[in-house]
Amino acid sequence: MRKIVVLLVVMIVLALAGGGGWRWWTVWRFEEATDDAYVQSDITVISPKIEGYIETVPVDDNQRVKKGQPLVVIDDKDFAAKVAQAEAAVSSEEAAVETDESRLELQRAMIDEAKAEVAAAEAEKARADLDYQRYKELMASDVASRQRFETAQADDVKAAAALSQKRAALVAAIGTLRVLRAQRDEEKAKRQQAAANLRLARNEFGNTIIRAPVDGVTGNGSAEPGQYVKPGSQLMVVVPLPSVYVIANFKETQLTHMRPGQPAEISVDAYPDHPIKGRIESFAPASGAEFSLLPPDNATGNFTKIVQRVPVRIALPPDNPLAQLLRPGLSVTVTVETGTRPSTASAAQESVIGRAEAKSATPVAASPR
Numbered sequence: 592m593r594k595i596v597v598l599l600v601v602m603i604v605l606a607l608a609g610g611g612g613w614r615w616w617t618v619w620r621f622e623e624a625t626d627d628a629y630v631q632s633d634i635t636v637i638s639p640k641i642e643g644y645i646e647t648v649p650v651d652d653n654q655r656v657k658k659g660q661p662l663v664v665i666d667d668k669d670f671a672a673k674v675a676q677a678e679a680a681v682s683s684e685e686a687a688v689e690t691d692e693s694r695l696e697l698q699r700a701m702i703d704e705a706k707a708e709v710a711a712a713e714a715e716k717a718r719a720d721l722d723y724q725r726y727k728e729l730m731a732s733d734v735a736s737r738q739r740f741e742t743a744q745a746d747d748v749k750a751a752a753a754l755s756q757k758r759a760a761l762v763a764a765i766g767t768l769r770v771l772r773a774q775r776d777e778e779k780a781k782r783q784q785a786a787a788n789l790r791l792a793r794n795e796f797g798n799t800i801i802r803a804p805v806d807g808v809t810g811n812g813s814a815e816p817g818q819y820v821k822p823g824s825q826l827m828v829v830v831p832l833p834s835v836y837v838i839a840n841f842k843e844t845q846l847t848h849m850r851p852g853q854p855a856e857i858s859v860d861a862y863p864d865h866p867i868k869g870r871i872e873s874f875a876p877a878s879g880a881e882f883s884l885l886p887p888d889n890a891t892g893n894f895t896k897i898v899q900r901v902p903v904r905i906a907l908p909p910d911n912p913l914a915q916l917l918r919p920g921l922s923v924t925v926t927v928e929t930g931t932r933p934s935t936a937s938a939a940q941e942s943v944i945g946r947a948e949a950k951s952a953t954p955v956a957a958s959p960r
């Protein structure tokens with residue numbers, strides 16, 4: 592009987608060892624696990640763009656909000672006055688531009704009048720030139736009196752002077768038109784500046800109501816009615832639940848066969864009986880130590896090699912059973928199945944890595960001496 596019991600125990604031990612060995616050969620050796628993993632989310636910090644006194648806070652902590660819903664209302668009396676002041680400035684500049692346009696129209700008419708006067712003076716000068724030449728010839732043959740000749744000569748000089756005066760007046764009128772155009776352009780620039788100030792004033796007025804940028808749940812609220820706030824001061828946060836993901840910090844020695852797209856099983860410490868299926872989404876561009884406040888400098892002092900960890904982002908399906916229960920900061924355990932072929936997009940990356948490894952492993956022919 593004792594031999595039978597011993598034989599049964601030996602058979603059970605061998606069966607367990609064989610089952611464990613088979614399990615390791617087919618499953619466990621293709622798995623990489625870590626408990627240095629946590630639920631994360633893209634938390635949005637709510638801060639004002641303007642300074643002022645808080646009038647009301649229409650939401651409470653842990654309240655679900657929709658995108659665009661008011662979170663904090665700042666007293667807007669001063670900002671409404673700034674908007675009215677900017678609107679008045681815009682109206683004033685528009686009136687100034689219209690006045691300059693009217694002056695330009697009047698100046699164009701004066702230029703046309705000056706051109707007509709120049710044409711009349713040129714005609715008068717041509718007539719005086721003819722009379723002067725005629726009386727000059729008659730004077731030479733003693734047909735006309737000297738007095739009449741001198742009168743024609745004086746009329747010719749006066750016509751030349753009048754023509755010069757009218758031309759000068761035309762040049763002055765054209766110059767005045769240029770000045771008026773410059774003034775009109777300056778007033779247009781001032782109008783644009785006033786319009787920009789109006790937009791800024793309206794933006795500040797609109798910023799008196801701080802709205803939710805995303806759907807989520809409010810938390811860590813510190814805003815109270817009557818509180819004076821400045822731009823950048825934290826009033827609350829909005830957590831876009833249930834849109835969460837997992838950041839798992841794997842050892843560098845575990846990344847050999849890990850690729851984006853591979854499946855991962857997530858066990859949440861708070862809900863251990865409900866594992867979640869996810870997939871590797873991306874790898875951090877550097878180890879966690881490189882992003883720390885004081886990165887290690889291994890070139891100084893005595894060197895002790897420490898295995899580094901690289902953050903790996905794990906995407907969770909939106910229809911997972913714990914979608915409404917997961918919160919950022921919860922501890923999880925992540926197990927990645929490295930023996931599973933990644934998705935199509937990541938397979939291309941894996942092939943590129945494989946080609947690079949093969950290229951680096953190709954022996955280089957020795958150069959002849």
